[in-house]
Amino acid sequence: MPKRMFSDSRMKRYAGCGAEEVFRAIPTTPAGLPQERVEAMRAKYGENRLSSRKDDTFPHRLRRAFVDPFTMILFTLAVISLITDVLLASNFTRNITTSLIICVMILVSGAIRLVQETRAKRASDRLDRLIHTNVTVKRGGVLVDIPAERLVVGDLVMLSAGGRIPADLRLVKTTNLFVSQAAITGESAILEKESAPCPDAGRTPFTRLKNLAFMASSVISGRGEGVVLAVGRDTLYGNFVRPDSKNSDAFQRGENSVAWVLIRFMAVLVPAVFLVSGVARGSWLESFAFALSVAVGLTPEMLPLVINACLARGSLSMSRKRAIVKNIDAMQVLGSMDVLCIDKTGTLTQESILLEYYLDILGGESPEALELAYLNSFHHSGLSNPIDSAILACRTMPDRGGRLAELAGLCRKTDEIPFDYERKFASTLVRTPEKSHLLIVKGDIQRVFSRCRFVEYRGEAIPIGENGEGSVSAIVDEMLEEGMKVIAVAKKELGAQERLSPADENDMTLVGYLAFFDAPKRSAAQSVEDLKRLRVTPKVMTGDNSQTALSICRRVGLPAAAMLTGAQIGGLSDEELRAAVKETDIFAELTPGQKVRLLSALRENGRTAGFLGDGMNDIPALNEADVGISVDTAVDAAKEAADVILLEKELNILGQGIMEGRRTFVNMLKYIKITASSNFGNILSVVCASVALPFFPMTAIQLLLLNLLYDTLCIVLPWDSVDAEDTETPREWSGKTLSGFMLSFGPISSIFDIMTFLFLYFVLCPRLCGGLLYTQLADPALRLRYAALFQTGWFLESMWTQVLILHMLRTKKIPFLQSRASAPVLLITLLGIVVFTGLTLTPLAHPLGLTRLPLEYFGFLLPVVLLYMLLVSFVKRLYIRQHGELI
Numbered sequence: 001m002p003k004r005m006f007s008d009s010r011m012k013r014y015a016g017c018g019a020e021e022v023f024r025a026i027p028t029t030p031a032g033l034p035q036e037r038v039e040a041m042r043a044k045y046g047e048n049r050l051s052s053r054k055d056d057t058f059p060h061r062l063r064r065a066f067v068d069p070f071t072m073i074l075f076t077l078a079v080i081s082l083i084t085d086v087l088l089a090s091n092f093t094r095n096i097t098t099s100l101i102i103c104v105m106i107l108v109s110g111a112i113r114l115v116q117e118t119r120a121k122r123a124s125d126r127l128d129r130l131i132h133t134n135v136t137v138k139r140g141g142v143l144v145d146i147p148a149e150r151l152v153v154g155d156l157v158m159l160s161a162g163g164r165i166p167a168d169l170r171l172v173k174t175t176n177l178f179v180s181q182a183a184i185t186g187e188s189a190i191l192e193k194e195s196a197p198c199p200d201a202g203r204t205p206f207t208r209l210k211n212l213a214f215m216a217s218s219v220i221s222g223r224g225e226g227v228v229l230a231v232g233r234d235t236l237y238g239n240f241v242r243p244d245s246k247n248s249d250a251f252q253r254g255e256n257s258v259a260w261v262l263i264r265f266m267a268v269l270v271p272a273v274f275l276v277s278g279v280a281r282g283s284w285l286e287s288f289a290f291a292l293s294v295a296v297g298l299t300p301e302m303l304p305l306v307i308n309a310c311l312a313r314g315s316l317s318m319s320r321k322r323a324i325v326k327n328i329d330a331m332q333v334l335g336s337m338d339v340l341c342i343d344k345t346g347t348l349t350q351e352s353i354l355l356e357y358y359l360d361i362l363g364g365e366s367p368e369a370l371e372l373a374y375l376n377s378f379h380h381s382g383l384s385n386p387i388d389s390a391i392l393a394c395r396t397m398p399d400r401g402g403r404l405a406e407l408a409g410l411c412r413k414t415d416e417i418p419f420d421y422e423r424k425f426a427s428t429l430v431r432t433p434e435k436s437h438l439l440i441v442k443g444d445i446q447r448v449f450s451r452c453r454f455v456e457y458r459g460e461a462i463p464i465g466e467n468g469e470g471s472v473s474a475i476v477d478e479m480l481e482e483g484m485k486v487i488a489v490a491k492k493e494l495g496a497q498e499r500l501s502p503a504d505e506n507d508m509t510l511v512g513y514l515a516f517f518d519a520p521k522r523s524a525a526q527s528v529e530d531l532k533r534l535r536v537t538p539k540v541m542t543g544d545n546s547q548t549a550l551s552i553c554r555r556v557g558l559p560a561a562a563m564l565t566g567a568q569i570g571g572l573s574d575e576e577l578r579a580a581v582k583e584t585d586i587f588a589e590l591t592p593g594q595k596v597r598l599l600s601a602l603r604e605n606g607r608t609a610g611f612l613g614d615g616m617n618d619i620p621a622l623n624e625a626d627v628g629i630s631v632d633t634a635v636d637a638a639k640e641a642a643d644v645i646l647l648e649k650e651l652n653i654l655g656q657g658i659m660e661g662r663r664t665f666v667n668m669l670k671y672i673k674i675t676a677s678s679n680f681g682n683i684l685s686v687v688c689a690s691v692a693l694p695f696f697p698m699t700a701i702q703l704l705l706l707n708l709l710y711d712t713l714c715i716v717l718p719w720d721s722v723d724a725e726d727t728e729t730p731r732e733w734s735g736k737t738l739s740g741f742m743l744s745f746g747p748i749s750s751i752f753d754i755m756t757f758l759f760l761y762f763v764l765c766p767r768l769c770g771g772l773l774y775t776q777l778a779d780p781a782l783r784l785r786y787a788a789l790f791q792t793g794w795f796l797e798s799m800w801t802q803v804l805i806l807h808m809l810r811t812k813k814i815p816f817l818q819s820r821a822s823a824p825v826l827l828i829t830l831l832g833i834v835v836f837t838g839l840t841l842t843p844l845a846h847p848l849g850l851t852r853l854p855l856e857y858f859g860f861l862l863p864v865v866l867l868y869m870l871l872v873s874f875v876k877r878l879y880i881r882q883h884g885e886l887i
Helices: 008-016 019-025 035-045 058-066 069-087 097-130 236-240 250-281 284-298 303-320 330-336 367-379 386-396 401-410 445-450 468-481 524-533 546-555 566-570 574-583 592-604 616-624 636-641 651-692 700-714 738-768 780-809 823-841 855-883
Strands: 134-139 142-147 156-160 168-180 190-193 218-230 323-325 339-342 354-359 412-417 425-431 437-443 452-457 460-463 484-495 508-517 537-541 563-565 586-588 609-612 627-631 644-646
Touching (some): 008 168, 008 218, 019 168, 058 097, 156 168, 250 284, 250 651, 303 323, 330 627, 367 386, 367 484, 445 468, 468 484, 524 651, 563 566, 566 586, 566 592, 574 592, 644 651, 651 700, 738 780
Parallel strands (some): 339 537, 563 586, 609 627
Antiparallel strands (some): 168 190, 354 508, 412 425, 437 484, 484 508
């Protein structure tokens, strides 16, 4: 067994040691772990996984396929049948057929699910490889890229900006390394990390120790090297992440809701059938078996299989539309989503932006503002961003490129404080050719201006007056209103000082502004219109300036009458925010925490919210949303947090995904509602018939076989076509309307079942059994024939009506004429009627208690089925008029 490693005292002990001492203690070397010791360290300390993924192993898939409440009921029936029909029966009446058939049902049902889950596992593994996170390690002096899961204690890991820390590390070398530990502590502050020993490590909280880096933290800027101290569940992060757990999401809540409706129906019907049958028959053991078969007959046996097939087909269709669905449950949530929260950059606007103007404080051209911004971006070691890319692109300018390249060579960086979403600016300290040190800051206009004490004009520093903010607005507001992105540039002389602290970012001099053209995508306006047509409300959540956000939103057709900024949101209580988020669609100047608050407010209002993001700052929101959506160019941590990954950052792809999710959802509901109502009608008929008949209207095995045969046909439902009207609005995944649907349509089949009972008992069976009723027959053989004729007649009528009700209730329209099922559904259901009817003509009929029926029965069955379809159509119209929808 791998040794459990994580402890506060151990981590602090390593933090207080020098690097050489750490190497000796593990043991490893500055050249990395020798290759021959890797497997030994893995065997000793375990793998770098937060869970052992036990649910993905074949034995666990096998258990899930064959061990569930419904198969347990079937197995119980098989055991009871074995005892009553074989062990306790005489040699003459001994019959093992029922037990064998039930076991075959268990094997078939379980095998279908096992095959489906094995295929889903293979697809999931392929997706994992597409988005797999690799890390660079040094082993035996050689740098190699390996999957993060293959790390072992003692490995020497290379860190760089934009990556995740893959395990708990003792840093042994750093260069301007800044890390976010938000995943560990929940704090958004950026921490600078160092490699020197911490002399007071014993008295410092280990999350504040500068030479330790923890799994799930994010590297914001700089570089570093660290020795792996703990992996997987032994890490700090692994200690509070529960293995193999799954958060309760919208899909699971809906699934539980449906399950409880079915359980309530079973809780009423099963005891009723047991008591009625027991009193009427006098055989309580046989009545118990029959009551159990009623429980199985009421519940859609193939529910997990059909749901998984629908979701898997939807996710496969999404892959053809340039999207990877990591979590197939997200297909249903896409169909339920009625709010989509998006960032402006890259979705409504282009990924890349262009520098349009570099201005002084009065709006004139300022080469100095451009040069300072270029030095800041050139030496910035944080995450790549569109603004830095646009500034660095200026090196190709014919009249400025040479000067910018020269400055970059002359000015050396000595320190920096990278951009973070609290400060909203980046600071770089450079050593100038004059041997002095200059602090250069660029970022959000308001945040930078609030730290400035002077403004520079024509080389002269002028103190900021009382109307300083008004002067800034006079220059930048017009550009912001035109949709430009504008940032401020400031500087401060620090003399011989070679290191920065947050206190240095005050009393600066505002030099000027840079304005960037942030053009909307050509497809943005149409994509927004498509979302509105799908009744999905797009809400923009961006950290950009409010005026820029407003301008872009107006251009793409988003309502810009109301907007909230991060500062305004900070002053609202949770209750006030829930009210405000109903009326507001644009949120600007947000921090990552405020995006989470907004998503939480939407969910508390009963909305199903999706979030599209691609940066480190979007990870909390991706986790909070009902469905997290990212893109293939996103940072690894964002892709891992997302449920859906778009291979192109286009909203129109997401619109196609929403439509696919709704089609998937409708086909799932077809099976659940139609099957549950049909089964309910059959069971209701059983209860009524059990009171009046001297024998069971259908044996337990016949009832179970009928249910299995019908459910087998329903496996084709994921490939059914869906009416356009059924995908116009978001759909709620819940059992709220299930009971009403069952009570509306289930009893209709019972009416025709009773008509069939009367015809069989008083007309057909007596005519074929000497003109006598069952109670008048003295010959046991004739009694058996009478019961078999009756049971076969009802078996066929139930099967015909169940299959046809599938076509009647799959659409609001007139079936076969206004709305036709897909070719696979038509073919399979027609074939099912022919094959199952033909079953009564084969040698298999006798062991099942079935027999051949004369043609005159089918002369009765056809008009009964037609009348049944007419009555269902009439009730369907009434139901739609009352509820506004069918499925």
